Amino acid sequence: MTSAVKVYLLLTMCSLNSFAMDIVQKPIIFNQLRLQLSKEYISKHYEQDVDDITIIPRIIVIHWTAIDDLDASFKRFLFPTLPLDRPDIQKASSLNVSTHFMIDTDGTIYQLMPETTMARHVIGLNFSSIGIENVGGQGNKPNLSSAQLQSNKNLILYLTNKYSSINYLIGHSEYTQCENTSLWLEKDKNYRTIKYDPGDDFMKALRSNFNLKTCHD
Numbered sequence: 001m002t003s004a005v006k007v008y009l010l011l012t013m014c015s016l017n018s019f020a021m022d023i024v025q026k027p028i029i030f031n032q033l034r035l036q037l038s039k040e041y042i043s044k045h046y047e048q049d050v051d052d053i054t055i056i057p058r059i060i061v062i063h064w065t066a067i068d069d070l071d072a073s074f075k076r077f078l079f080p081t082l083p084l085d086r087p088d089i090q091k092a093s094s095l096n097v098s099t100h101f102m103i104d105t106d107g108t109i110y111q112l113m114p115e116t117t118m119a120r121h122v123i124g125l126n127f128s129s130i131g132i133e134n135v136g137g138q139g140n141k142p143n144l145s146s147a148q149l150q151s152n153k154n155l156i157l158y159l160t161n162k163y164s165s166i167n168y169l170i171g172h173s174e175y176t177q178c179e180n181t182s183l184w185l186e187k188d189k190n191y192r193t194i195k196y197d198p199g200d201d202f203m204k205a206l207r208s209n210f211n212l213k214t215c216h217d
């Protein structure tokens, strides 16, 4: 083997390694009820009657859970129906909120549901987005860690390499800026909530690594 071939093989192995993601599977309950409630949500809010709830991901939305503990955060997403302490969004649907990924304070990445199944995590954009939650932000305090920042970078790189359809990256607090884009589907003009996650500094640090669009570009 020539040294040029050896170098080539080494570089190939390195680049493959850089895309090998450590993702821990931690599934939420996604049963018939959750599927049915998801279809009803799509029908009511997006006026689309669908046979399945498979999405084509076009945008990644970054969140914090507003809870500084992994297990307590996970429990918010676990069951198919919304906990009773969410009257602000209960009227819109009893479908529980969910997320595709959740990143713990130490940077561990958990996958809670398949990437191309619709999650309820952001008004107007659920049918085209992948959600990444970060454990933290309790009391709207911007406390996400540098390990979380690095894992968000790695995960976004992995997802954008996997899905060429992804062209946008936003923080949840920016979602209303997408209202005038082709991404937006919500029909109820009065259904909006104010969000602060995951903080401007975190989004700025994250976004500088990618050539992905915001909704105000």
Ligand SMILES: [Zn+2]
Binding pocket: 062, 063, 064, 121, 172, 195, 197
């Ligand atoms: Zn959020």
